[in-house]
Each structure stands twice: as C-alpha cells, then as structure tokens.
Amino acid sequence: MRQYSTSVLYRPETAEQRYLPEGPYSLGPNRLSWVSIQHGVAATCGAINVFDIRTGQNRSYTLPGRPGFAFPTDEPGTFVAGADRSVGLFDAETGSWNELIGGIDSHVAGTIINDGVCHDGNLIFGCKDVKFAEKKAGLYLWRSSDRELIRLRDDQLCSNGKAIVNSDGGLRLFDIDTGTKTLVEYPLDIAAGRLGEPNIMLDLTSLDIFPDGMILSPDRESAIISFYNPHDAEAGETRQYSLATGEVETTWYCERAPQVTCPQLVQTDDGVKLVMTTCVEGMTAERQEVHSNSGCLFIGDTPFDSLGDQPVYVVG
Numbered sequence: 001m002r003q004y005s006t007s008v009l010y011r012p013e014t015a016e017q018r019y020l021p022e023g024p025y026s027l028g029p030n031r032l033s034w035v036s037i038q039h040g041v042a043a044t045c046g047a048i049n050v051f052d053i054r055t056g057q058n059r060s061y062t063l064p065g066r067p068g069f070a071f072p073t074d075e076p077g078t079f080v081a082g083a084d085r086s087v088g089l090f091d092a093e094t095g096s097w098n099e100l101i102g103g104i105d106s107h108v109a110g111t112i113i114n115d116g117v118c119h120d121g122n123l124i125f126g127c128k129d130v131k132f133a134e135k136k137a138g139l140y141l142w143r144s145s146d147r148e149l150i151r152l153r154d155d156q157l158c159s160n161g162k163a164i165v166n167s168d169g170g171l172r173l174f175d176i177d178t179g180t181k182t183l184v185e186y187p188l189d190i191a192a193g194r195l196g197e198p199n200i201m202l203d204l205t206s207l208d209i210f211p212d213g214m215i216l217s218p219d220r221e222s223a224i225i226s227f228y229n230p231h232d233a234e235a236g237e238t239r240q241y242s243l244a245t246g247e248v249e250t251t252w253y254c255e256r257a258p259q260v261t262c263p264q265l266v267q268t269d270d271g272v273k274l275v276m277t278t279c280v281e282g283m284t285a286e287r288q289e290v291h292s293n294s295g296c297l298f299i300g301d302t303p304f305d306s307l308g309d310q311p312v313y314v315v316g
Contacts, residue, residue: 031051047067073313077091078092118311124139157180161211182203183204186199209227212225212260223241257294264276264310277298
C-alpha cells in the first residue's frame with residue numbers, strides 16, 4: 001500500500017471559511033474552486049472560492065444560501081451550484097444568481113442540497129438532513145433534454161460522493177450516503193429517469209469513521225474517498241480503494257485535521273496532485289486547538305498522470 005504525507009495548501013483567513021470547506025474542483029492548471037458550505041453553525045449562507053496554486057491567492061464569492069456543490073460551466077466565470085433548496089447559475093464577477101430549479105426537497109423539512117456530479121449537461125445531486133438524524137433527504141436528476149427535475153430516492157441521510165461512468169451496459173452511478181457507510185453502484189437510465197437496483201461496491205460499516213466526498217481514479221478502477229473522523233486522531237485520511245477487491249491501495253494523511261471532507265485531482269507545475277478539504281464543523285474550541293490544521297486545504301503527491309473525469313456543465 002502506498003502512503004503519502006500531505007501539506008497545507010491553504011489556510012482560510014477567517015473562522016467562517018474554515019467551518020465547512022468541501023467540493024474542490026479543477027479550473028485548469030494551477031487553479032481550483034471549492035465551496036465553504038456555511039460560514040458558521042448558525043449561518044444561512046456560504047461561498048464559492050477560487051484558489052490560485054501558484055500565487056496562493058483565494059477569492060471568495062458569497063452565495064444567497066449554503067452551497068453543497070459548485071461546478072464550472074462553459075460560460076467563463078459562471079458556476080452551476082446547489083445552495084439550500086435551489087440550483088442556479090452564479091456569475092462570480094457580477095454576483096448574480098439565476099435560479100434554474102427551486103423548491104427542492106420541499107416535501108420534507110430540515111434538508112438542504114449537498115454533493116453532486118454533472119454528466120453531459122445533466123446533474124445528479126443529493127440532499128442531507130442537517131441534523132444527521134433522519135433518512136428523508138432526496139437524490140435527484142436534473143435532466144437537460146426537457147429541464148425536468150426527477151426524484152430518484154427520498155431516503156438518504158447525507159448524500160455525498162458521486163461519480164458517473166459509461167460502461168458497456170450503459171451508465172452507472174456511484175453514490176455514497178454517508179450514514180450507510182457504503183459505496184453503492186446503480187444502473188442509471190437518464191432518458192427514463194430512473195435508477196436500477198443498487199449494488200454495494202464497498203462496505204465500510206466496520207469503520208468508526210464516515211465516508212464523505214469521493215472521486216474515481218483516472219482509470220475508474222478505484223474510488224478515492226475522504227473520511228470524516230469525529231474522534232481525536234493525529235491525522236485525517238483519504239483512502240484509495242480497489243473497486244475489484246475492496247483493498248486499500250493508497251492513503252493520504254492530513255496532519256492535525258481528522259475531519260477530511262472531499263478529495264480532488266488537480267494539475268500543477270509539479271504534476272497531478274490530490275487536493276483535500278477539511279473542516280472544523282462540530283469541533284469544540286479545545287479540539288480545534290489540538291487539531292490546529294482543521295479547516296485547511298491540503299495537497300499531496302499522487303501516482304497519476306491525468307485528472308480523470310471533471311466535466312464542465314454546459315449551460316446550453
């Protein structure tokens with residue numbers, strides 16, 4: 001098994017930004033975006049952030065809600081984002097928000113949008129129960145062909161890491177609902193707007209840590225999963241698992257930051273690196289002193305020479 005130590009790439013300037021960073025995404029060589037989901041335990045807004053690896057400069061753009069995901073689009077400077085119960089287009093330069101879908105998960109109380117993935121102009125995204133208590137959050141398809149929102153599931157606790165792959169048998173959705181501690185695979189029929197029966201790809205229920213964000217390796221043979229550890233630990237972990245055997249192939253360690261939320265591959269001047277977000281959500285002030293890198297973005301070496309799938313959303 002390979003093991004990599006990582007280093008702090010960026011320490012957000014404010015406590016609000018360090019509360020709940022997630023969703024890093026490549027914006028081209030040496031640039032990435034990430035979301036600060038909410039700026040504190042009682043906050044009702046968050047931001048999309050754009051980070052320059054060469055200069056270390058971070059620009060933060062406040063959203064009218066708490067963003068669970070944000071992806072670049074084919075319109076420069078514009079992101080498609082899910083915030084609270086709305087999906088829209090956000091223009092970073094003007095600060096304008098153009099809602100595409102509203103009233104998401106309106107049949108239940110206490111949920112907001114969390115993680116997502118885009119594929120050929122379509123979006124798959126899920127919600128979470130903000131109290132992490134009830135399996136009532138939805139998993140949705142936003143189908144670009146007819147601009148229809150389709151509820152695929154209504155029993156998720158905290159919808160997290162996602163990927164879509166095209167195989168000989170059609171599309172497959174890889175999905176993590178954090179509370180189940182499993183990575184499942186569904187046959188996905190976008191035209192029909194439905195999922196097939198789930199197949200458990202990774203059973204992580206024996207662990208006392210929780211799978212959070214996830215990407216696939218560039219060859220799609222492995223899942224790279226960040227783990228949210230609510231317990232004290234010297235380092236947080238992101239692990240690469242073989243989808244064929246379930247074995248851990250690689251581990252990346254984030255020193256003094258046990259709550260790792262999301263991984264992403266980025267191209268830098270020094271090759272393909274793994275960037276990971278961490279958070280202080282749920283930590284007391286005393287624990288934050290001990291785990292003093294929590295809320296930072298980390299970067300580490302990888303064995304990869306490409307980024308894998310990171311599509312932009314086509315506004316159309």
